[in-house]
Amino acid sequence: DQQVKQNSPSLSVQEGRISILNCDYTNSMFDYFLWYKKYPAEGPTFLISISSIKDKNEDGRFTVFLNKSAKHLSLHIVPSQPGDSAVYFCAASASGNTGKLIFGQGTTLQVKP
Amino acid sequence: NAGVTQTPKFRVLKTGQSMTLLCAQDMNHEYMYWYRQDPGMGLRLIHYSVGEGTTAKGEVPDGYNVSRLKKQNFLLGLESAAPSQTSVYFCAYNRGRDSPLHFGNGTRLTVT
Numbered sequence: 001d002q003q004v005k006q007n008s009p010s011l012s013v014q015e016g017r018i019s020i021l022n023c024d025y026t027n028s029m030f031d032y033f034l035w036y037k038k039y040p041a042e043g044p045t046f047l048i049s050i051s052s053i054k055d056k057n058e059d060g061r062f063t064v065f066l067n068k069s070a071k072h073l074s075l076h077i078v079p080s081q082p083g084d085s086a087v088y089f090c091a092a093s094a095s096g097n098t099g100k101l102i103f104g105q106g107t108t109l110q111v112k113p
Numbered sequence: 114n115a116g117v118t119q120t121p122k123f124r125v126l127k128t129g130q131s132m133t134l135l136c137a138q139d140m141n142h143e144y145m146y147w148y149r150q151d152p153g154m155g156l157r158l159i160h161y162s163v164g165e166g167t168t169a170k171g172e173v174p175d176g177y178n179v180s181r182l183k184k185q186n187f188l189l190g191l192e193s194a195a196p197s198q199t200s201v202y203f204c205a206y207n208r209g210r211d212s213p214l215h216f217g218n219g220t221r222l223t224v225t
């Protein structure tokens with residue numbers, strides 16, 4: 001039973017355009033959501049997070065949107081840069097300990113120059 | 114990634130062998146975690162610790178043991194390795210219950 005799903009294994013966008021990565025979840029007890037970025041042979045790097053009491057959080061080029069009624073979150077990257085090419089994981093927490101995460105399968109983003 | 118150091122970086126084991134993975138930190142963090150990453154499955158929590166001398170099970174604890182005798186070190190043990198434990202293992206910490214995880218660079222383990 002996959003509680004966090006990223007249904008698109010890969011995404012390709014042109015440099016300068018918007019990248020939109022999607023994530024769906026099934027557990028209504030999740031109250032904290034995060035996005036991680038991972039380069040090959042490195043550990044995941046924290047990118048941005050959002051609490052369930054908000055519907056949007058921005059940090060520079062990165063914005064996360066949360067739609068609780070649809071159990072859906074998305075990560076927008078504007079403008080996309082070649083250095084953004086990586087695997088992106090969404091993750092969720094329900095336990096009050098944000099280290100106990102349930103991860104999606106990941107989406108590989110390729111930004112073409 | 115700053116914050117935790119994982120050793121070894123790579124290891125090949127035969128079925129039935131044992132080994133210990135070490136995660137060391139020098140930032141006095143209380144909360145530490147072991148995750149594994151498999152292709153197409155994202156990361157899954159194996160065990161975690163909320164302080165020296167404490168450990169708890171995560172999502173996929175079977176076949177693993179952990180110890181946190183000193184706050185600085187969180188050890189993950191495989192007593193009898195199986196091919197299903199072929200994976201990349203990541204250690205992580207967070208600065209408190211409400212802060213995001215930060216990961217080490219991983220240990221790639223192959224069990225033949």
